[in-house]
Amino acid sequence: MGSRASSLLREEDIEEIKKETGFSHSQITRLYSRFHSLDKGENGALSREDFQRIPELAINPLGDRIINAFFPEGEDQVNFRGFMRTLAHFRPVEDNEKNKDLTSGEPLNSRTNKLHFAFQLYDLDRDDKISRDELLQVLRMMVGVNISDEQLGSIADRTIQEADTNGDMCISFSEFTKVLEKVDVEQKMSIRFLH
Amino acid sequence: MEGFWAVFFPVLRVWFTCLVVLIMLPAMFGISLGITETYMKILIKTLEWATHRIQRASRAEEILKHSASNGLIQRDNSSLEQEIEELRRDRPKSADHGDFTLSDVLYFTRRGIESIVEDDVTQRFTSEELVSWNLLTRTNNNFQYISLRLTVLWGVGVVVRYCILLPLRITLTAIGLSWLVIGTTMVGFLPNFRVKGWLSELVHLMCYRICARGLSATIHYHNKQNRPKRGGICVANHTSPIDVVILANDGCYAMVGQVHGGLMGVVQRAMERSCPHIWFERAEMKDRHLVTQRLRDHVNDKTKLPILIFPEGTCINNTSVMMFKKGSFEIGGTIYPVAIKYDPQFGDAFWNSSKYSMVSYLLRMMTSWAIVCNVWYLPPMAQKEGEDAVQFANRVKSTIAQQGGLVDLAWDGGLKRAKVKDSFKEQQQKKYSHMVVGDDSSD
Numbered sequence: 001m002g003s004r005a006s007s008l009l010r011e012e013d014i015e016e017i018k019k020e021t022g023f024s025h026s027q028i029t030r031l032y033s034r035f036h037s038l039d040k041g042e043n044g045a046l047s048r049e050d051f052q053r054i055p056e057l058a059i060n061p062l063g064d065r066i067i068n069a070f071f072p073e074g075e076d077q078v079n080f081r082g083f084m085r086t087l088a089h090f091r092p093v094e095d096n097e098k099n100k101d102l103t104s105g106e107p108l109n110s111r112t113n114k115l116h117f118a119f120q121l122y123d124l125d126r127d128d129k130i131s132r133d134e135l136l137q138v139l140r141m142m143v144g145v146n147i148s149d150e151q152l153g154s155i156a157d158r159t160i161q162e163a164d165t166n167g168d169m170c171i172s173f174s175e176f177t178k179v180l181e182k183v184d185v186e187q188k189m190s191i192r193f194l195h
Numbered sequence: 196m197e198g199f200w201a202v203f204f205p206v207l208r209v210w211f212t213c214l215v216v217l218i219m220l221p222a223m224f225g226i227s228l229g230i231t232e233t234y235m236k237i238l239i240k241t242l243e244w245a246t247h248r249i250q251r252a253s254r255a256e257e258i259l260k261h262s263a264s265n266g267l268i269q270r271d272n273s274s275l276e277q278e279i280e281e282l283r284r285d286r287p288k289s290a291d292h293g294d295f296t297l298s299d300v301l302y303f304t305r306r307g308i309e310s311i312v313e314d315d316v317t318q319r320f321t322s323e324e325l326v327s328w329n330l331l332t333r334t335n336n337n338f339q340y341i342s343l344r345l346t347v348l349w350g351v352g353v354v355v356r357y358c359i360l361l362p363l364r365i366t367l368t369a370i371g372l373s374w375l376v377i378g379t380t381m382v383g384f385l386p387n388f389r390v391k392g393w394l395s396e397l398v399h400l401m402c403y404r405i406c407a408r409g410l411s412a413t414i415h416y417h418n419k420q421n422r423p424k425r426g427g428i429c430v431a432n433h434t435s436p437i438d439v440v441i442l443a444n445d446g447c448y449a450m451v452g453q454v455h456g457g458l459m460g461v462v463q464r465a466m467e468r469s470c471p472h473i474w475f476e477r478a479e480m481k482d483r484h485l486v487t488q489r490l491r492d493h494v495n496d497k498t499k500l501p502i503l504i505f506p507e508g509t510c511i512n513n514t515s516v517m518m519f520k521k522g523s524f525e526i527g528g529t530i531y532p533v534a535i536k537y538d539p540q541f542g543d544a545f546w547n548s549s550k551y552s553m554v555s556y557l558l559r560m561m562t563s564w565a566i567v568c569n570v571w572y573l574p575p576m577a578q579k580e581g582e583d584a585v586q587f588a589n590r591v592k593s594t595i596a597q598q599g600g601l602v603d604l605a606w607d608g609g610l611k612r613a614k615v616k617d618s619f620k621e622q623q624q625k626k627y628s629h630m631v632v633g634d635d636s637s638d
Contacts, residue, residue, distance in 0.1 A: 027267075030267055031267075031312070034267070034312060034313065037317070037318075037321060038317075051311065052614075053317065054310055054311065054314050054316070054317055055314070055316045055317075055606060055610050055615040055619075056306075056310035056314045056315070056316065057307055057310045057311060057314070058614065058615045058620070059615055059617075059619040059620040059623060060303055060306060060307045060310070060620070060623070061303060061620060061623055061624050061627065062300065062303040062304065062307060063307060063620075066303075066304060066307035066308065066311075087308065087311075087312065090305070090308050117304075118298075118300060118301060118304060121300055121304060122297075122300070138300070139295070142299070142300070142303065142624065142627055142631075143624055143627060143628040143631060144620075144621055144624030144625065144628065145621075145624075146624060146625050146628035147628050147631065147632055151632065155295050155631065159295060159296075159297065163297065171297075176297065179296075179297050179298075180297060180298050182285040183282060183285070183298045183301070185301070188282060188298075188301045188302075188305060189301055189304065189305060190305075191268050191305070191308060191309055191312060192268055192269040193267065193268055193269075194266060194267060194268060194269055
């Protein structure tokens with residue numbers, strides 16, 4: 001018998017997710033189908049291997065960092081709520097006009113939260129600072145073997161120098177925000193849903 | 196008990212005679228009595244009524260979201276270079292040597308998240324989503340209880356499919372297969388060559404026609420003038436093992452494949468007796484030169500039947516065509532492309548081999564409403580000057596995709612089970628490195 005994916009998701013859950021993330025009802029059910037199709041083990045949670053099975057993600061140089069963003073500290077499984085919470089960062093900002101019944105506080109897809117998501121891609125040890133080492137590691141992921149250590153090192157140094165304002169040789173979140181203040185983060189970190 | 200058997204046997208006899216006279220004999224000679232057409236008409240009317248009820252009952256918004264051809268998100272197809280340049284728009288540019296900015300990471304992030312929400316590849320290995328329910332439980336993914344009448348209709352459908360159609364179809368298939376084995380063995384004893392060939396083709400055709408009736412298959416062939424000829428290679432997109440029955444209903448082909456044991460082995464050996472097919476032992480398949488050589492020998496002999504090959508190497512869900520393996524295109528000989536497109540409304544023909552075994556797959560086939568498909572024979576193609584096998588394969592693939600209305604993908608069907616090659620990631624890394632260091636990268 002075919003599995004009834006959407007019937008495993010109760011209406012109360014959908015309402016809660018709607019309030020928390022701002023996605024519409026139909027978006028949530030379709031994303032649930034997607035979650036379900038990725039969940040090969042059928043245990044209601046995704047593991048890192050489930051994500052790695054997507055070829056386009058596996059060939060993305062930052063694939064591992066993006067996958068990591070879904071998993072909270074020290075955990076190996078992400079359930080549907082967690083999945084939606086992470087994806088909510090990529091909801092377009094204009095949609096906030098339509099959904100007025102969000103919980104108080106900043107919506108997950110605000111500019112600050114989007115920037116924070118990008119910041120955490122660099123911040124490997126989650127200590128709210130991007131050190132030279134962390135920057136080097138992420139750079140190495142993106143360029144592969146095509147650039148020498150020295151060249152990469154000087155690029156990292158230059159980047160930190162340009163961004164660092166308080167002289168601690170690390171990039172804090174506010175310094176990061178300053179560097180990206182002219183970038184259209186709302187548009188570049190949004191996914192356009194068709195419905 | 197006695198009374199039961201007294202009634203049962205005559206009923207069985209009558210049923211059997213009906214079967215033979217009304218279905219088998221016409222099938223063998225390629226004549227149609229119009230029974231299937233009537234059945235299809237009734238079926239279409241019923242499904243239309245069901246769709247109408249569903250649309251009336253549920254909110255309009257629910258129907259909108261189930262347009263199978265629409266994706267979930269809209270994706271840009273701009274290149275890595277374009278996107279990163281845009282991200283760096285507000286920085287002072289240094290002309291010849293590249294740059295790194297903290298915002299570069301946004302490009303990869305968005306691409307990554309987009310592929311998590313919807314990607315081109317993983318959706319091809321599961322059955323296609325239907326726009327509206329076709330009264331089969333197996334496709335009931337997103338449809339809830341609508342009305343009593345619809346449920347009753349569904350119940351009637353179950354009874355019809357499992358109690359009437361299924362035994363009918365199993366009997367027909369059994370007859371078809373046994374006829375194949377017996378007929379080909381008998382033909383195998385004949386010495387004379389030309390008559391033997393003609394008889395062998397006849398036997399094969401009859402058997403496949405019976406099997407096709409055993410699936411209630413309605414096949415529309417287009418452009419029959421392009422039908423594959425002897426000494427050629429027929430390539431087609433692969434959706435299920437039934438593709439063979441579909442194609443062999445209208446012509447005779449030499450099959451290529453692995454030697455199996457059991458029932459398949461019996462069938463294979465029987466077929467081999469009446470006309471040459473190409474069966475490989477498992478060990479032989481690893482040796483590519485041996486495989487190519489045997490195929491080449493077969494193709495060069497102009498008296499032998501055209502070979503049937505599925506270059507994708509695995510079953511895809513009939514919404515797209517994936518990478519064609521170049522082996523078939525290195526043999527030489529004319530390629531006759533064929534596009535096969537099933538209509539999912541009446542029955543899903545895709546074989547999800549990781550989910551269903553062959554037997555449960557066949558059972559699902561025989562309990563669907565019908566198999567309806569279109570087969571287009573495309574004009575023969577040959578390798579051009581200066582074109583290598585991979586480019587030729589891609590050219591043929593595009594032609595088939597275009598004719599069948601399928602998406603043309605460059606991804607390998609083998610990704611169903613295997614991991615993607617690292618070289619693709621390395622390609623992206625290389626491209627990005629150029630943007631970081633400009634033209635003087637330290638390779």
